[in-house]
Amino acid sequence: MSRYLVTGGAGYVGSHTVLALLDRGDEVVVLDDLSKGHRGAVPRGARLVQGRCADPVVLEQAFALGPFDAVLHFAALSLVGDSMRDPMRYIGDNLAGVTSVAGAAVKAGVRKFVLSSTAALFGFPERVPIDEEQKLEPVSAYGESKLVCERALDWADRVHGMRFAALRYFNAAGADPAGRAGEDHDPETHLVPLAIGAAMGTRAPLTVFGTDYDTPDGTCIRDYVHVSDLADAHLRVLPLLGERSVRFNLGTGTGYSVKQVIESVGRIGGKPVPFSTGPRRAGDPAVLVASSAKLREATGWSPRYGALDDIVRTAWAWHSAHPRGYAKAA
Ligand code: UFG
Numbered sequence: 498m499s500r501y502l503v504t505g506g507a508g509y510v511g512s513h514t515v516l517a518l519l520d521r522g523d524e525v526v527v528l529d530d531l532s533k534g535h536r537g538a539v540p541r542g543a544r545l546v547q548g549r550c551a552d553p554v555v556l557e558q559a560f561a562l563g564p565f566d567a568v569l570h571f572a573a574l575s576l577v578g579d580s581m582r583d584p585m586r587y588i589g590d591n592l593a594g595v596t597s598v599a600g601a602a603v604k605a606g607v608r609k610f611v612l613s614s615t616a617a618l619f620g621f622p623e624r625v626p627i628d629e630e631q632k633l634e635p636v637s638a639y640g641e642s643k644l645v646c647e648r649a650l651d652w653a654d655r656v657h658g659m660r661f662a663a664l665r666y667f668n669a670a671g672a673d674p675a676g677r678a679g680e681d682h683d684p685e686t687h688l689v690p691l692a693i694g695a696a697m698g699t700r701a702p703l704t705v706f707g708t709d710y711d712t713p714d715g716t717c718i719r720d721y722v723h724v725s726d727l728a729d730a731h732l733r734v735l736p737l738l739g740e741r742s743v744r745f746n747l748g749t750g751t752g753y754s755v756k757q758v759i760e761s762v763g764r765i766g767g768k769p770v771p772f773s774t775g776p777r778r779a780g781d782p783a784v785l786v787a788s789s790a791k792l793r794e795a796t797g798w799s800p801r802y803g804a805l806d807d808i809v810r811t812a813w814a815w816h817s818a819h820p821r822g823y824a825k826a827a
Contacts, residue, residue, distance in 0.1 A: 505571030507534025535823035567609035584638030626788035667748030672815035679815030681822030707777035716755035720748035723802035748787025
């Protein structure tokens with residue numbers, strides 16, 4: 498049995514990773530200020546320290562609950578659109594978060610760290626699928642913020658021997674297959690929950706952002722990866738960290754268009770998604786699909802919920818049971 502500190506463990510990917518750790522018998526301390534995360538997303542078996550991860554007093558409290566085998570750092574601002582309205586806040590807060598937590602980890606003698614990173618590092622990629630060798634040229638302040646976080650960790654590695662894994666998520670989607678956690682952002686900007694809400698009538702009809710892309714049906718193609726498969730990848734990279742730091746792109750390798758997502762939601766939910774078409778959203782590349790060959794080879798990871806319908810099925814089930822998210826469990 499091991500013990501982990503999970504910052505942002507009340508958030509979407511963080512809470513699913515906490516479940517995966519608890520399921521295999523590990524101990525978990527969650528550090529979350531609940532500004533975006535939800536108390537209800539922290540599983541009963543985990544201990545919650547509520548506070549900001551850039552606050553030294555809070556960090557002291559959290560590390561006092563160690564010793565920890567590793568820190569998994571999810572806490573961050575993560576909305577691309579938002580980041581373009583307030584870039585200094587995004588870059589400043591996300592960098593302050595990672596440097597504070599990694600600094601406290603070093604002080605506490607923890608030398609393993611996992612960072613939630615993003616496909617947004619690649620901006621408009623030169624080719625797809627996107628492997629780790631491609632140029633890092635973010636086109637959003639959010640992407641830039643994660644790039645500087647990765648670079649900061651390089652220094653923790655060089656100077657302190659802190660080994661880290663940067664996992665660059667593509668499009669996280671879906672919900673815990675056992676129904677224990679799901680996706681609840683405010684505001685919600687992601688396609689899958691918006692399409693599901695539109696079909697259920699709990700949200701406005703969907704607007705498809707652009708139908709004139711250079712793709713077979715004219716809508717953007719993304720690599721939707723099940724959130725529990727993301728969680729599994731975190732567990733699988735931990736044993737690598739004894740030796741070296743690693744960076745992995747994390748997606749299924751299969752892309753689906755916005756229209757295919759709409760069709761899948763209609764099929765799984767048995768209700769069509771009401772939608773209209775609108776202009777392109779600024780900063781959206783036509784196609785983002787990951788090559789996860791490096792991760793698969795290093796860890797044996799492969800998605801258990803690789804098909805879009807499987808992802809949507811778990812998301813639909815969670816939203817059916819929690820029409821208002823964590824605010825009101827059914
Ligand atoms: N989309 C719509 N209508 C909507 C919302 C989204 O058509 O109302 C489209 C987008 O234009 C895009 C696709 O659905 O083509 C997926 O959009 P999301 O907002 O769900 O996800 P993104 O691909 O924009 O962003 C995701 C993560 C980011 C990460 C990025 C990496 O949410 O955190 O991938 O490229 F940075």
